[in-house]
Amino acid sequence: MGSAPASDHAPAPSYPAPSYPTGAPSYVADTVRTAAKILVVGHFAVGKTTFVGTLSEITPLRTEEPLSQAGAHVDDLAGVPDKTTTTVAMDFGRLTLSESLVLYLFGAPGQKRFAQLWTDMLQGALGAVILADTRRLDQSFDVMGLLEEYGMPYAVAVNQFDGAPLFPEEEVREALDLLPETPLVTCDARDAASSTKALIALVEYLQTRPIPDDASAAPSQES
Amino acid sequence: MTPARRREQGLVRAYVVTDGRAHPTRNTLDIVTLVNAVTSRPLTGLSPEKRGVMELCRGGALSVAEVAGHLGLPISVVKVLISDLIDSGHIFARAAVPKAQLPDVQLLQEVLDGLRARL
Ligand SMILES: Nc1nc2c(ncn2[C@@H]2O[C@H](COP(=O)(O)OP(=O)(O)O)[C@@H](O)[C@H]2O)c(=O)[nH]1
Ligand SMILES: [Mg+2]
Numbered sequence: 001m002g003s004a005p006a007s008d009h010a011p012a013p014s015y016p017a018p019s020y021p022t023g024a025p026s027y028v029a030d031t032v033r034t035a036a037k038i039l040v041v042g043h044f045a046v047g048k049t050t051f052v053g054t055l056s057e058i059t060p061l062r063t064e065e066p067l068s069q070a071g072a073h074v075d076d077l078a079g080v081p082d083k084t085t086t087t088v089a090m091d092f093g094r095l096t097l098s099e100s101l102v103l104y105l106f107g108a109p110g111q112k113r114f115a116q117l118w119t120d121m122l123q124g125a126l127g128a129v130i131l132a133d134t135r136r137l138d139q140s141f142d143v144m145g146l147l148e149e150y151g152m153p154y155a156v157a158v159n160q161f162d163g164a165p166l167f168p169e170e171e172v173r174e175a176l177d178l179l180p181e182t183p184l185v186t187c188d189a190r191d192a193a194s195s196t197k198a199l200i201a202l203v204e205y206l207q208t209r210p211i212p213d214d215a216s217a218a219p220s221q222e223s
Numbered sequence: 224m225t226p227a228r229r230r231e232q233g234l235v236r237a238y239v240v241t242d243g244r245a246h247p248t249r250n251t252l253d254i255v256t257l258v259n260a261v262t263s264r265p266l267t268g269l270s271p272e273k274r275g276v277m278e279l280c281r282g283g284a285l286s287v288a289e290v291a292g293h294l295g296l297p298i299s300v301v302k303v304l305i306s307d308l309i310d311s312g313h314i315f316a317r318a319a320v321p322k323a324q325l326p327d328v329q330l331l332q333e334v335l336d337g338l339r340a341r342l
Contacts, residue, residue: 020279020293027283028257032317035255035286036334061292065299090298092288097337101330104255104286120298124253126334141228177228196341203335207328 026058026094033100038199039121040107041147042131043139047159047189048107049091051131054195055105056093063090065117088114090121110143118146127202128154131189135164137175144176153209155183155202181205252302254288257317264313272296276304277313284317 028035040048053060064087091107106121108114110130128147132140140156147154158172167175169184178184183201188194260280269277275294279285285293291301308314 021295022293025279025282025285025289025293027285030283032257032284034330034333035257036330037255058289061289063288063291063296063298065297087297090288092292094286094289095337095341097334097340101333101337103334103337104288106254106288116299120254120302124255126331138228144228175228193342196338200335200338200342203331203338207331207335 022061023059028094028102029096029099031099032096032102035102035104037104037106037121037125038202039125039128039152040105040131041110041128041143041154042159043133043136043143044109046131046133046139048109048131051129051159051187051189051195051198052091052093052105052107054189054192055095055199057096058094060091060093062092064088065090065114067113067116088117090117110146112142112146118150122150122152125152127206128152129198129202130154130156131159131187132156132172132176133159133161133164134167134172135161137172140176153202153206155185155198155205157185157187157198157201159189160186181208252287252305252316254298254302255286257284257286258290258305258309258314259284259317261313261315264311266313269308269313272300273304273308273313276301276308280314 040051042048049060067086067088088109088111093105095103095105097103106125108117108121110118130140130143130147144154156172156176156178160166172178173184176184183205185198185201187198258280260277262281264277266274266277272294276290279290279293287301287305288298290305291298294301296304305314309316
């Protein structure tokens, strides 16, 4: 790839002859019929980019989304200097799960003012993994509240940083005020098996939930 | 550790509703909708941005989000470009499995099987 890596933590690029700054596109197999998505959310520096990069089979991509300035956002942005250049970054990667199924992982911060980005990410998502850091669990509250508002099911994965204190699961559950059924796992976002297990914990939990009538699980596709 | 959280109801729903009203759009593309270029369509009259989408999507299918990532454009912009290109017959959406034909239970099981196979 040579220049402008899609993320600080992208795996070594594997594409020849890039004609895009992001490297030559890796196309989805012709046999794929369904694209699902799972969100990877959490506060700054909690490991979202790392998690997506660890699991993605393509070099992770990043987009910068301008903050919407319409409607309810105007008030919100009034105090933001240089509002025209305010953007939020989203990292995403792809995993081929079978001949006919790909899974996209979207990593983005959870903040209320990124409403349009949230709507785009949440629509049709299966669920979310909230990455958390025991040194600042309170910073996870915003994103938890946001997902709950949207009715988006989530699992919490405590990213065990070097030097971060270990807490008994019960203490973490209590501090985060988790529902008894909400999965809580520890993970190392730098490790593929560990990160995969966090996704598995989420999906196993999703399987135990009643199926909503207007299931938002399968992404709606055009035509 | 940090002080315990109190579960609270926010104002996000209002944001979403307001935002929806502020942007009534024909654009119903999901960010993971897979799109391909219709290679037989002439590119005459297309803007440089739309040509960029067409060139990228000639080689195979990509999600709307990937198109945005490769082109260095916001997803919000790319959704509009692709919507237009679908309307003009330049792009078609692929991997269209209507929800009803692929129940959640089945999709979740397929996702789970695929993830477990990676361990
Ligand atoms: N020890 C440890 N460090 C991690 C882990 N995940 C991420 N990091 C490091 O934490 C920093 C922030 O991670 P990043 O993925 O950029 O966080 P983001 O802001 O949520 O995208 C980076 O230096 C990572 O290398 C983890 O599981 N364990
Ligand atoms: Mg990041």
